Amino acid sequence: MPTPPISELTDRAREIFRLVVEGYLDSGQPVGSKSLAQDSGINLSPASIRSVLADLEQLGLLAAPHTSAGRMPTESGLRIFVDGMMRVAEPTAQERAQIEQRLSEPGPIEAALEATSAILSDISGAAGMVMVPTREHRLAQFSLVNLGQGRALAVLVGEDGAVENRVVELGGAISPSVLEQASNYITARLAGRTLAEAAKAMQAEIAAGKSQLDSASADLVQRGLAVWSEDAARRPVLIVRGQANLLDDAALGDIERVRSLLDDLENKQSVAELLESAREAEATRIFIGSENRLFALSGSSVIASPYRDREGRVVGVLGVIGPTRLNYARVVPMVDLTARSLGKLIG
Template sequence: MSTPPIAELTDRAREIFRLVVEGYLDRGQPVGSKTLASDSTVNLSPASIRAVLSDLEAHGLLSAPHTSAGRMPTESGLRLFVDGMMRVSEPNAEERAAIEGRLSDSGPIEQALEQTSAILSDISGAAGMVLVPTREAKLAQFSLVNLGQGRVLAVLVSEDGSIENRVIELGGSLAPSVLEQASNYITARLAGRTLAEANAAIGAEIKSGKSQLDSASRNLVERGLAVLSEDAAQRPVLIVRGQANLLDDAAMQDIERVRSLIEDLESKQSVAELLESAREAEATRIFIGSENRLFALSGSSVIASPYRDREGRVVGVLGVIGPTRLNYARVIPMIDLTARSLGKLIG
């Protein structure tokens, strides 16, 4: 059954449909004809309302759960509402200040990403998600510090001020001159490149025999860059906060759906791939239920928006995941605001 466009619905049908969807999104419960009849904007008898509801159900826009005489929107109905009828509620000055304040006080970018996920969870009442920036920081300085007992500390300072350090187990001691040569070599030749670029460049130079490093220094350089690169590759790319919000009273009535949703979130790689699909979007993307195969069983919705650095380049995606009864009109502009606020912190 094809879903009719908004223009094919009568004014009366559109108004009844809007009230059902908004009532469902607000309370999480099906909306009945008696509730609609009590609305001052509806000048129809309960019998006439029931006839309209039946027509909307026949069009595939509403459904009637067997446990209730009321109606709730189908996924097709929600899509029609979100795309053509939703009245967006822009954040007010207080909400803007609260979001921007929480982010500006969050410290290093890693903490800002964590805070962003928590903010998204708070404003949506669902789970907040942040796909971390994929653009690697440029190197500024690399140092190797002797810790004694066959251990060396590799310290990487990036142009954005972030610091990475990892301990390398050597199994034997090295002369101070070896540490100095290796440190100076990387800082002098590879500054301004990403870690991946640094690895590629040094590997090519060593392979070609053009490197002036002796055997001990060369081994130390390779091990130092390798341990930092391996650690970066293993970090989770997706931060999720607020899963407990998914376990509300309404959700517990459909425990299988909740279980399926939690399992989806545990598979971070699949969710990350979904968010990646929103990276090139010009505006916020909305995935409702089975529109995406990942959530065909859990019947969940995802609202995702790319965020940019100060130069306007897309560096990641953030959003929320929750039941299809999310308050789209409120959450969508709040996500847009959060994306812009986070972008101001990323150089």
Template structure:
């Protein structure tokens, strides 16, 4: 028999099904008929409860991992519960304060992304993940500042005030005049352009000797831009933190599933492809187990939400990944609030 829609379940079956799912998500353990019969809201004998559980199992909503181990929701049952029965609230004041506190640091955006991923892991007890935004904002300044003999810092300033920097190693000691000429040239070339446009235009000018730079300054410019070009190519698309949270006591009995999940997390390209599906969503998306091929073996769930910049453009996705027994009612609003808070931070 295929899974039944919620409207075809009796009131008694709906109540027991809800209790089973809520208890399973709370404890991570199959729920027995005796425990359900003792619930003050059921008022049924264990035999009557077993009969309802059997009907729900035949409907494809519950499963019994072992003969006498009680019932747990199937992936189909979880989807029904999430879509039709789950009541989602708001993060607690303490959770909202923790999220806002962690994201108020005015430092580089990469630090905020790292903090967000770790924060989601801490609050959910699962692994947190953030897709790095593809920034194509216009630039205001691009300069090279000497730090010490043989070392310099390349500083990028966006029109929106966003600042990033990279330290580069130089072959020798360059003069103050070379640094000044290189910085003035880069800032002139960068104003009002995206980084990709700067890389293209500078490369063209230097190749055709139209830059009016001396040899030392041209070398500084090329080294300074190289670090950004390499960074764009090598930067991980996804930041994942908290994998160790997946190795809790309840995971020891299902170590193969956890090992499979950790392998999935290493495949960041595939995981990023999954999160791309959440970029187009208007709200938080939930992917359960085999609903996506990536987690068909590990049977894991992903809760993901797009985050936007000040102009309302989706620039990335964040979320959590963990076992299907995640506390969805708590984690979903937490992910949604974090996405909105990160969007404000990005500006």
């Protein structure tokens, strides 16, 4: 039967449902009628609470893992709770300061991405994930330096001051004049463009005979630009930290689920594709269990948020992955805060 909207539940059923979900997310254990009667402040007998729990189970919102056990939320129940009942716990000023301080430490952007993944793992008690930014350098200067033995060093300087070096195989001896001509051509004609834009414009000019380059220089220009495109394709698109957090005491009783999750995380391309689906989201997205087929077997949840550069362009996605009993109320705003903090560092 279809899961009813939360508005169709009675006030009493809503309150008991909320207490069961919050108790389960806090402890990872099913919540029973006896503990609800004793600890929740509900003025109902255990028998009355059991009746409500049975109704909620019949509606598909709760499940009993064992006959004598308490109840725990189903994936449908968790979705209803997250969308309509969750009381978000905003990060404290101290937590905000700690995140921003850890991300502001000097170093290359790769170090900040590593730190971000570790932060997400720490705050969630699960695994943190960060997609590497998809931004591209815009060229300010390009030069080729002869290394001898048929090789040259291609030096790219971006508009943001970043400097990268790559070794280019020349395929034979190249005269200094050819190296100089190729370097000057890229710097003078293609400055201010991304590598992809530069390569496209260059190929169009050469094909149309407008480049004023001889064949040796034209070939060298293409080699010099292509080395970055090839390198970018080989770079990992996803940084994952904190997998060990998934092997906590609660996980030991469900080791097959955890093994399935760890196997899923090994397939970084598939995980990256899941995160990519959150790229255009206006706010943090939550994927619960089998809502995404990648984690249907492991029954895991993903909380993901896009992060933007200083111009407001989405350049990547970050998030956490763990069991469905993640503390959503705490983790969701922390993921959002971390995304905004990382965005401040992206030029």
